[in-house]
Amino acid sequence: MKTIAIIGAGLGGLAAAVLLAAAGNKVDVYETHSYPGGKMKRYHVGGARFDFGPNTITMPQVFQSVFERSGADPNDYVQFEQIVDHTNNIFPDGSQFLASSNRAKMLQELERFNIHSSDYDRYITAVTQLYNHSSNQFFTRSFSSLKEYTSLRLALAFASVKPFTKMSQFHSSFFKDERIVQMLNRYATYIGSSPYKTPATFSMIGYLEFVQGVYYVKGGNPTIAEAMHRRAKELGVQFYFNKTVKKLKTANNEVTSLVCANNQEKSYDQFILNGDYTTVYPKLVEKQNRPSFTLDQLVKEPTSSAFVILAATSQKTAASFHHQVYFSQSYEYEFYQLFDEKKYPEDPTIYICNSSVNDDSAVSHTGGDNLFILVNAPSLTNENRTLDKEQMKEKVYSILEQRGVLIRPYLIEDKVVSPKDIEAEFQAYFGGLYGFSSHTTMQAFNRPSSKTKDFQNLYFAGGSTHPGGGSPMVVQSGINVANLINNHK
Ligand SMILES: Cc1cc2nc3c(=O)[nH]c(=O)nc-3n(C[C@H](O)[C@H](O)[C@H](O)COP(=O)(O)OP(=O)(O)OC[C@H]3O[C@@H](n4cnc5c(N)ncnc54)[C@H](O)[C@@H]3O)c2cc1C
Incomplete structure (x- = not known):
């Protein structure tokens, strides 16, 4: 048995x-x-x-596997419900495309856009291959040893996931209609990146949404985290909430103990850092003790951030799907502003999640909608930090009004x-949602690995x-980290 923080x-x-x-270890979690x-x-x-x-929840099997591997039935903890017709895409010309994981429905929608089923089938075959190569060779690797980087299988898999083709180029090779390309290009934002810079590898998200499906958890998606917390407690994990770790003490290539904000100190055999690697690791470990975390890490481009409005309305609005996207006129200019100029786009694409469509318990007291409205935002710079939140919020409401979604007349309360x-x-690293962006091949395929080279017993x-x-x-x-520790006797 190991003691693990x-x-x-x-x-x-x-x-x-x-x-x-x-696996029988003594685990404490500090939060x-x-x-x-x-x-x-x-x-x-x-x-x-x-x-x-x-x-948007995809790959429910990954969440379920945590319960299964711990010896429990996932259905006793969390139930995933598939949303088949999942995302309504609304374009500036007023046309709409309802994306679905039902092939027949997709073909019907594509026919309205004069797209032949053979183009869709070619696209699905290609994204399925991208997913299969990535899941077999990348997802479950921890990249914790040199052997893992130099495997022949990995090299072959790398070559087959289109690392040097850009996502937008990849999508345009299947579809000529720019609206469909725009709809698919949005998948780059799922990793906080631009479709004009991100490798086509991440087009595999299309496979997840059109083949495996999009899911929701009744009672709200945070039920997933609450269920894992419950399972962990059943297995004896001790949680320390409202407790910030301020320092990791180290000696001889090992982390020896952690120190909390109230100066309480505790020793463990192994340590896992779940806080943002880019910002928390350098705070917890003194610079001279972490040679792998060098200054060049800090010049890597951050992912995009998000400007979110949570709006409770007293009536149902025109955002009547679980997921809907109001696309901008020029996606390319929008991403240029986001990543090259680091500005809020003049004409932003607006995503709205209205989970009350499938879960009226979310609005049982109001009878209206619970609109989670998201606009992609640039990572933080000195200039854009001064954003006037109220002004931006009113701008988003005005754009939505022009697109037929009236929120202000029915607004009970909102929060930005x-x-x-x-x-x-x-x-979060410059406010970015996912650490470093995936724009260069190095950044996309050489993310910080599950184990640091600096210490024998520190994982991420x-x-x-x-x-x-x-x-x-x-x-x-x-x-991956649990496997590494459990397999290392
Ligand atoms: C607006 C938004 C929309 C998103 N949409 C989607 C989506 O639709 N689909 C999807 O799959 N993903 C989405 N994501 C991404 C997803 O939420 C995250 O990737 C995921 O929840 C991150 O989990 P994590 O384990 O990395 O850590 P986090 O959720 O970042 O949690 C890390 C925890 O560590 C704690 N911590 C840090 N430092 C310390 C310390 N020193 N001491 C103690 N505690 C510490 C923090 O308080 C925090 O609770 C979205 C994220 C955002 C912000």
Whole structure:
């Protein structure tokens, strides 16, 4: 039995906690906030319930596997419901495309856009291959030893996931209609990146949404984190909420103990950092003791951030699907402004999640909608930090009004969560949602690995490390770390 400290109760930390405790280790989790789940968080605004963080859930099997591997039936903890016709895409010319994981329905929609089924089938075959290569060779690797980097299978897999083709180019090779390309290009934002710079590898998200499906958890997606917390406690994990770790003490290539903000110190055999690698690791370990974390890490480009409005309305609005996207006129210019100019786009694409469509318990007191409205935001710079939140919010409402979604006349209450709030609350790297962007091949394929080279007993799990940012990948990072520790006798 090992004693293990996990710093952070985000999804990566929770998954690792469950699996390490199930293997018989003594696990303690330290968390700054008062709740489990980190960015997967509940809000109550104007009498309605909201999910912050993951609104679109894919790959439910990854979350379920944490319960299964711990010897429990996942269905006793959390039930995933598939949303078949999942996302209504609304273009500036007024046309709409309802994306679905039902092939027949997709073909019907594509026919309205004069797209032949053979183009869709070619696209699905290609994204299925991207997914299969990535999941077989990348997701479950921890990249913790040189052997893992130099495997022939990895090299072959790398060559087959189109690392040097850009996502937008890839999508344009299947579809000529720019609206469809724009709809697919949005998948780059799932990793906080631009489709004009991101490798086509991440087009595999299309496979997840069109083949595996999009899911929601009744009672709100944060039920997933709460369920992992419950399972961890059943297995004896001790949680210390409202407790920030301020320092890791080290000696002879090992982390020896952690020190909390109240100066309480405790020793462990192993340590896992689930807080943002890019910002929390350098805070916890003195510079001379972490040679692998050099200054050049800090000049890497951050992912995009998000400007979020949580709006509770007294009536149902025109945002009548679980997920809907109001696209901008020029996607290319929007991403140029976001990443090259680091400005809020003049004409932003607006995403709205209205989970009350499938879960009226979220609005049982109001009878209206619970609108999670998200606009992609640039990572923080000195200039854009001064954003006037109220002005930006009114701009978003005005654009939505022009597109037929009236919110202000029915508004009970709203709340804005800005990039500065995300940075402050989650120590997010320049407010970015997932650490470093995936724009260069190096940044996309050489994310911080699950184990540091600096110490024999320090591991990383979370969205800013390997394998990546979306919530299933974050859970996979926790599984990978648990495997590493459990397999290292
Ligand atoms: C607006 C938004 C929308 C998103 N949408 C989606 C989506 O639709 N689908 C999807 O799959 N994903 C989405 N994500 C991403 C997803 O929420 C995250 O990738 C995932 O929840 C991150 O989990 P994590 O384990 O990396 O850690 P986090 O959630 O960042 O949690 C880390 C925890 O560590 C704690 N911590 C840090 N330092 C310390 C310390 N020193 N001491 C103690 N505790 C510490 C923090 O308080 C925090 O609770 C979204 C994220 C955001 C912000």
